[in-house]
Amino acid sequence: MTLPISRTAEQIAPFRVMKILGQAKTLEAEGKDIIHMEIGEPDFPSLACVHRAAMKAAEQGLTHYTPTLGLPSLRKKLAQFYRSFYHAKVAASNIIITPGSSSALQLVLTAILNPSDQVLMADPTYPCNRQFVELLHGKVKAVPVDADTQYQLSLKLLEQHWSKEIKAVMVASPANPTGTLIEQDALHDMAQFLSERDCYLIVDEIYQGLVYDRPAESILAQRDLPDNVIVINSFSKFFGMTGWRLGWTVAPTHLVDVLDRLGQNLYLSAPTPSQYGALAVLEEDALTELEQRRQIFQQRRDRLHSAMQQAGFNLKTLPQGAFYLYWDISQWSRDSEQFCADLLQATGVAITPGTDFGSSQGNHYVRLAYTSERIEEAVERIQAFVRTLHA
Amino acid sequence: MTLPISRTAEQIAPFRVMKILGQAKTLEAEGKDIIHMEIGEPDFPSLACVHRAAMKAAEQGLTHYTPTLGLPSLRKKLAQFYRSFYHAKVAASNIIITPGSSSALQLVLTAILNPSDQVLMADPTYPCNRQFVELLHGKVKAVPVDADTQYQLSLKLLEQHWSKEIKAVMVASPANPTGTLIEQDALHDMAQFLSERDCYLIVDEIYQGLVYDRPAESILAQRDLPDNVIVINSFSKFFGMTGWRLGWTVAPTHLVDVLDRLGQNLYLSAPTPSQYGALAVLEEDALTELEQRRQIFQQRRDRLHSAMQQAGFNLKTLPQGAFYLYWDISQWSRDSEQFCADLLQATGVAITPGTDFGSSQGNHYVRLAYTSERIEEAVERIQAFVRTLHA
Ligand SMILES: Cc1ncc(COP(=O)(O)O)c(C=O)c1O
Ligand SMILES: Cc1ncc(COP(=O)(O)O)c(C=O)c1O
Numbered sequence: 154m155t156l157p158i159s160r161t162a163e164q165i166a167p168f169r170v171m172k173i174l175g176q177a178k179t180l181e182a183e184g185k186d187i188i189h190m191e192i193g194e195p196d197f198p199s200l201a202c203v204h205r206a207a208m209k210a211a212e213q214g215l216t217h218y219t220p221t222l223g224l225p226s227l228r229k230k231l232a233q234f235y236r237s238f239y240h241a242k243v244a245a246s247n248i249i250i251t252p253g254s255s256s257a258l259q260l261v262l263t264a265i266l267n268p269s270d271q272v273l274m275a276d277p278t279y280p281c282n283r284q285f286v287e288l289l290h291g292k293v294k295a296v297p298v299d300a301d302t303q304y305q306l307s308l309k310l311l312e313q314h315w316s317k318e319i320k321a322v323m324v325a326s327p328a329n330p331t332g333t334l335i336e337q338d339a340l341h342d343m344a345q346f347l348s349e350r351d352c353y354l355i356v357d358e359i360y361q362g363l364v365y366d367r368p369a370e371s372i373l374a375q376r377d378l379p380d381n382v383i384v385i386n387s388f389s390k391f392f393g394m395t396g397w398r399l400g401w402t403v404a405p406t407h408l409v410d411v412l413d414r415l416g417q418n419l420y421l422s423a424p425t426p427s428q429y430g431a432l433a434v435l436e437e438d439a440l441t442e443l444e445q446r447r448q449i450f451q452q453r454r455d456r457l458h459s460a461m462q463q464a465g466f467n468l469k470t471l472p473q474g475a476f477y478l479y480w481d482i483s484q485w486s487r488d489s490e491q492f493c494a495d496l497l498q499a500t501g502v503a504i505t506p507g508t509d510f511g512s513s514q515g516n517h518y519v520r521l522a523y524t525s526e527r528i529e530e531a532v533e534r535i536q537a538f539v540r541t542l543h544a
Numbered sequence: 545m546t547l548p549i550s551r552t553a554e555q556i557a558p559f560r561v562m563k564i565l566g567q568a569k570t571l572e573a574e575g576k577d578i579i580h581m582e583i584g585e586p587d588f589p590s591l592a593c594v595h596r597a598a599m600k601a602a603e604q605g606l607t608h609y610t611p612t613l614g615l616p617s618l619r620k621k622l623a624q625f626y627r628s629f630y631h632a633k634v635a636a637s638n639i640i641i642t643p644g645s646s647s648a649l650q651l652v653l654t655a656i657l658n659p660s661d662q663v664l665m666a667d668p669t670y671p672c673n674r675q676f677v678e679l680l681h682g683k684v685k686a687v688p689v690d691a692d693t694q695y696q697l698s699l700k701l702l703e704q705h706w707s708k709e710i711k712a713v714m715v716a717s718p719a720n721p722t723g724t725l726i727e728q729d730a731l732h733d734m735a736q737f738l739s740e741r742d743c744y745l746i747v748d749e750i751y752q753g754l755v756y757d758r759p760a761e762s763i764l765a766q767r768d769l770p771d772n773v774i775v776i777n778s779f780s781k782f783f784g785m786t787g788w789r790l791g792w793t794v795a796p797t798h799l800v801d802v803l804d805r806l807g808q809n810l811y812l813s814a815p816t817p818s819q820y821g822a823l824a825v826l827e828e829d830a831l832t833e834l835e836q837r838r839q840i841f842q843q844r845r846d847r848l849h850s851a852m853q854q855a856g857f858n859l860k861t862l863p864q865g866a867f868y869l870y871w872d873i874s875q876w877s878r879d880s881e882q883f884c885a886d887l888l889q890a891t892g893v894a895i896t897p898g899t900d901f902g903s904s905q906g907n908h909y910v911r912l913a914y915t916s917e918r919i920e921e922a923v924e925r926i927q928a929f930v931r932t933l934h935a
Contacts, residue, residue, distance in 0.1 A: 425787025
């Protein structure tokens with residue numbers, strides 16, 4: 154067999170989390186009790202109002218392709234949402250609805266990158282970001298970050314690592330896998346620094362709304378936002394609509410037409426029932442329910458954090474958002490994949506090795522997703538497990 | 545402003561059909577009576593059983609990401625569907641569910657193309673195919689085809705245009721924009737020829753099921769199918785689910801793992817409600833309803849064809865499938881975009897210029913989609929319009 158596979162496709166790393174998930178499901182099928190803390194999605198289903206709105210639209214025959222940029226009513230409603238919730242002035246014409254923020258990330262990077270262009274991002278980071286860049290034959294410049302900067306890029310790091318081959322910088326706030334934020338004034342300075350260098354700043358706000366102890370924010374609320382800022386967002390996480398595959402980007406005006414043409418080719422339009430469902434999830438009642446879910450995540454974060462501390466585990470940060478805790482396990486293992494595999498086998502607790510998120514310290518870290526209620530129990534099992542290891 | 549836009553993105557041609565659609569909608573809003581024959585999707589909404597199944601799954605909390613390869617139950621059901629409808633032995637493990645066949649096309653080409661690799665396709669062809677290849681920095685080798693080969697590639701054309709830089713050949717049967725088929729034995733010979741040269745044959749069967757005067761077929765029913773054949777399909781057209789964004793590919797075994805990893809990065813999973821909806825549309829009752837719709841399309845094709853002939857228009861082929869008629873207008877105009885714009889303005893009939901589909905004869909052709917019931921009326925208006933032109 155000499156039928157070819159492309160070089161970029163061949164080098165794409167598998168998702169370790171999918172492997173863990175597969176093993177966990179196999180063990181579950183064998184009757185083992187599994188605590189799922191591996192997957193990056195809310196355990197809650199989407200809200201009933203979403204299902205009803207999608208169904209109602211379908212019954213009215215609204216099941217055709219929508220315009221590639223999205224339903225005008227949804228773009229308008231999102232603009233209003235930015236205004237009332239984030240005090241951000243965003244024009245509906247700059248909002249582009251996409252099939253998941255995954256497509257928004259791909260669309261935006263395709264619009265701006267030529268082969269060999271560099272994209273700066275933190276290590277650890279959301280793994281697909283690296284792959285999007287490499288599929289476009291761009292180069293990933295991964296900057297190792299640690300607890301000193303809340304595992305985030307900073308103006309100082311941009312200055313240190315700057316080179317003119319860099320065409321875009323990607324950040325996420327709150328971030329996956331660390332749950333940490335970048336302060337808005339720091340983001341502002343980074344946007345400014347990059348704007349002066351004709352470089353884009355891509356801000357992934359997909360965990361926006363899932364922020365604890367403080368109000369949720371958007372970079373779009375800043376006055377005089379330079380037009381190198383591109384925001385990525387999604388109905389997946391805060392809005393609890395992962396399976397509906399709906400996201401959006403807020404793009405500067407000069408990119409809208411090119412993003413439209415790219416979307417026309419890459420995916421035609423985002424799912425129509427999901428777009429009608431999303432109209433419902435932006436209503437007052439739905440937002441009240443989502444706020445209750447946010448509080449549940451906050452309680453879980455607090456419970457996980459204190460259980461870990463009581464177990465004597467050293468945590469370098471208190472995550473301020475999303476539903477992740479990134480935990481340094483190097484005192485027990487420098488092979489996080491083995492650690493996760495053994496932990497799952499021994500205790501039934503499924504978590505994700507850091508190697509999914511970065512190469513610099515990935516083998517020393519694991520990610521715990523508090524998308525399960527069985528938090529204290531999980532930590533007890535982990536504690537019992539690490540006791541069996543030579544520290 | 546010197547913020548960059550990538551070269552590949554900048555050169556992407558706009559869809560003329562979207563421009564015509566926009567103009568048609570504007571005229572409609574001004575009170576003008578428009579007959580829509582421009583858009584490539586069934587005018588029917590999706591079936592009620594789809595809505596019910598999607599809703600029922602959502603109410604049961606099935607709104608999370610599915611495995612990237614798709615719901616196991618849907619993959620299995622499609623395998624059964626191939627067996628019972630097409631007498632094709634397809635393993636569920638070779639079926640990969642995607643968000644629209646658009647994603648299937650992108651996924652497959654990403655899996656096999658390196659930069660500068662060539663992809664052979666007919667001119668005219670479905671426009672996105674060219675763009676998918678160019679976004680990957682591959683090269684499109686477009687072979688002008690005409691009514692002699694039913695506007696399709698043939699073994700003879702492959703032999704004539706063969707070069708070892710060609711890594712894939714793309715065909716569609718039935719095809720967009722021409723509605724023509726390739727006979728299965730011709731396809732078989734092409735697959736064999738390409739297999740001997742380690743070249744893939746990508747067969748787009750997205751209009752499968754919408755075939756007239758003869759039974760629908762699949763290349764997958766062939767015995768000893770060489771493993772260079774990749775099939776693309778969709779729930780959009782025959783199954784009437786455009787807005788649900790659901791398609792699939794049947795890929796040779798050696799590509800499944802790499803397609804899985806690519807999908808994990810590019811889109812995570814196909815829409816979950818759509819996948820549950822698709823399970824319903826593969827049931828007996830739904831298929832009976834879809835067969836009735838197929839008959840309606842067949843009647844429309846016959847009506848359109850005879851109305852055109854009665855109007856004295858010369859048609860080079862009788863389309864055997866899909867819902868398109870490709871019509872040579874060169875006797876009145878060698879600028880199909882102007883022709884379509886003027887026709888719309890003068891008569892309210894919206895059709896698509898051939899320039900969307902190819903550069904070789906695109907200015908001499910237009911595409912009429914019989915996705916409207918007002919067929920005789922449309923032809924009368926066209927007839928009155930061309931009388932005003934100097935032949
Ligand atoms: C940081 C980040 N961005 C983007 C995504 C993509 O999510 P979706 O495509 O469901 O919007 C994810 C999913 O986990 C994520 O963690
Ligand atoms: C030949 C052909 N292939 C693929 C597609 C993509 O359709 P979808 O993404 O809805 O499955 C189309 C849509 O018009 C088409 O005409």
